Amino acid sequence: MSRIPPPSARRPRRLAVPLLLAAISLAAAPGLPASPAAAQALTPEQRREVVQVMREALRQDPSILRDAFAALEEAARQQASEGRAGAIRAEAGALFRDPADPVKGNPRGDVTLVEFFDARCGYCKALHPTLEALLRADPGVRIVMKDLPILGPASVLASRALLAAQRQDRYVELQAALMKLRGEPTEATLQAEAKKLGLDWARLRRDMEDPAIERRLQEHLRLARALSIEGTPALVIGETLVPGAVDLPTLQRLVAEARKG
Incomplete structure (x- = not known):
């Protein structure tokens, strides 16, 4: 973690x-x-x-x-x-029901999982395919994404790019690309990945500097501290906080427990 x-x-x-x-x-x-x-x-x-x-x-x-x-x-x-x-x-409203947050999986899913992640975090990258497998196996799961750039300026740059890409409906695609990235998310790398996805780079670069994006990142940090989250990745399922990367059977068990209520 x-x-x-x-x-x-x-x-x-x-x-x-x-x-x-x-x-x-x-x-x-x-x-x-x-x-x-x-x-x-x-x-x-x-x-x-x-x-x-x-x-x-x-x-x-x-x-x-x-x-x-x-x-x-x-x-x-x-x-x-x-x-x-x-x-x-x-914090249930801010965690699960913030309309500004990007969502993966079923937008109307009966179980919501919140993921706090850093685009440069190796453990987050390791967890990514497990979460994708969960979505493929369970069409009732909704994943809310919370960028939490804790690993320095490059992480902040990547998070800003992701939230700017959301304005062009490409958050999920760019996040998937960054989770597979083995190098650093430099501006040149982000530009290359954005262009591969058909993003308007000039617009995305302007949006990255929007103060509203900084406010969202600060809100994510506030939430993490309110929940005593100590690092990334961190998952919230129901009323359970799951620190670190976990395997698919563990995720499926936690989803089943949350589904039972």
Whole structure:
């Protein structure tokens, strides 16, 4: 997966250590206070006793620490999954029903899949034929395309060209060409590919500079951040976020689950 550069500031995860200590103390000695607040209320002597009990428990059974970490990680995954589902519901209109977005497959399909992709992303290129196979196998699937150029200026150039090509009804064709491209999407390369598809290059080049295209790209980036998308490709199916490239059976299973509602 190609990664989105992180924002300049991140909120530190300050709760992991006290939660871990509480989980270990609970596992090591069930009679001890289990919550961080209760642990903080202990006297210095009680804290020393807790530490001694924890050390002895870990010495006798090191798996306690492993199990505590596993429990914390599972709780974090569950919380993140629930948060993403809530974000998907909150952003459903912008995700699934923005009339400005290009669509592949059946425009009236009963299942919509949203793809965030970068035209230069190798993982996106690897996923492309799988998505095409999904469309061939399932005529009820609708794919909404969200350009997310995270790999530098060349990616931005390619995304601008794609959104400009949409104005000449050639988005899908140019996107397919760029997914097969092995070199960089330079301006000369984009011009050559555009001409192969019968696009008016002079018009396309002018449209690439339209501020409306920049606003759309910024909106896609906002959506990605709202959904905690960390890179490309990223797929949204129903209320499920699928990071990275996946195989056809996985996609078909997720589509079937979304279809059941």
